[in-house]
Amino acid sequence: MNNNEYDVIVVGAGCAGPAAAKKAAELGLKVLVLEKSQVPGEKNVSGTCLNGAALLDSDLHYIVDCPTERLIREMRTYHINSDRTVVFHEIPSEGVLLLSVRRDHLDAWHTEEAKKAGAEVKLSTAVVDIIEENDYVKGVITDSGEKYYAKVVIDAAGVNSIVGRKAGLIPKRKGTDMILYITAAVKLGEEIINERFGDCIEYYLSPGVQYKTWPWIFPKKDTVTLGTGGYMDENLLNDDFPNVKKYMENFMNLPIVKKKLDGGEIVSWGVHLEYDETIERKVRNGLILTGEAGGFVIPFLGEGMPESFFSGIYAAISSAEAIEAGDYSEAQLSERYEQLIGDNFFMQAFRHIAAVNKEAILSKTDEEITRLMQQVIMGGGFISSAIHTKWLKGVEENNMELIQEAYDFLELIQPYGSVDPDFENLIKGRRNK
């Protein structure tokens, strides 16, 4: 192989990219990672906490070793309307729910892990085009005009990935398919965060601070991050809300939030797009879309990073097998890729929960959602809501199939009924090493 020829080129060093590169290198492939930023993770599109339920999958155990800001053990939701504020405070009896992380630290660490496994990494290198030959994707062209060739290109370049767009797989999206999101990091100091937030994530529902999404505050070590925004349709912005910053301003000015942030200083802002559906066609001859480029994200549930890790790893496995077989066609790559994704319980279950709830919530006003959510606690509530919606529809329409589907899903979801102490044991085990 020439210097500029590889088995696999991975575009992007966010969540999916390093996972794909590490796995591909471990499988003995010659791997190149191209990342446009100087530090992996600095061109992120959100991602603040890693879900313990996903990291329990043995493929992701190693992620537990990443730089962690806080172990999240509790969850609060505030439902604020003109009449009252209702607070749900969930404290599971045991176990860790989430790992709170910083994306720049997480992705830089992850990229180092891929390097240790043998992948070559080029930072500050933007991919601006793909190389095509006889309907096969053969490589990529960088901003400095350099060409790199590979048997399979793994696109891990995010929601607006230029690779996926040039390949004709990523369309323009807006309306109920896309969310425009704004984030801010407020530095308060570790002691104040321990006092006011603790190891607890918070969700807020209140008219005027979001547009059909869930504003949140997640604690880091000495900083909290806040996020809000909404579906990118014609009602997101208007005279009262000229831009998404207005939603954030109203959020920060809710009396209870204002008090919690008192004395803090905003140290960082972010504005991102998040795609809320899966991409129809994720594979072409010589190309696999992973992470958010492939639509592997569920902003509705605040899920994305584990889906990216999984899809990256599965793309690497599919590539390795295709290379072994000497066949990098769409048929060969996609059959294995779709099979691995279909077998992943976490990815399937969360997609289902989001789809059913999204349908119910998009038809309601802010006030109605706030009232509805006062009866549906986040987390477990979304799961039961997904089951009940289907169940009740089945009863209403006298459709036994829907009732059976709801029942099957109830059985399937049982492992999520309780917080698994295994995750805490996994963390302790790996950190003792």
Place this chain on the structure above:
Amino acid sequence: MNIEMKFNYYPGDTGEFIKVDEDNCVGCGDCAKFCTAGVWEPDGSIYRPVNLKSCLECGACWNVCDYDAVIFSEPRGGTGVRFSYG
């Protein structure tokens, strides 16, 4: 607390990674409306990406344009906006 938006950027020339297709632009202004960073400005009957150094690279302008008038590529490697937290 001062709620003024301030973003972090790498120094250096980003290049002209967003352009307007003048033939396609009808001047509807959706690009400017959905841009949080004030990149787009009206110029006669069309809009142009003027303040590229403020761009947050979110891609809202490209996604909302119904007329395929926004050409959205990548800033030069190692330049552009920096996000530390997710």
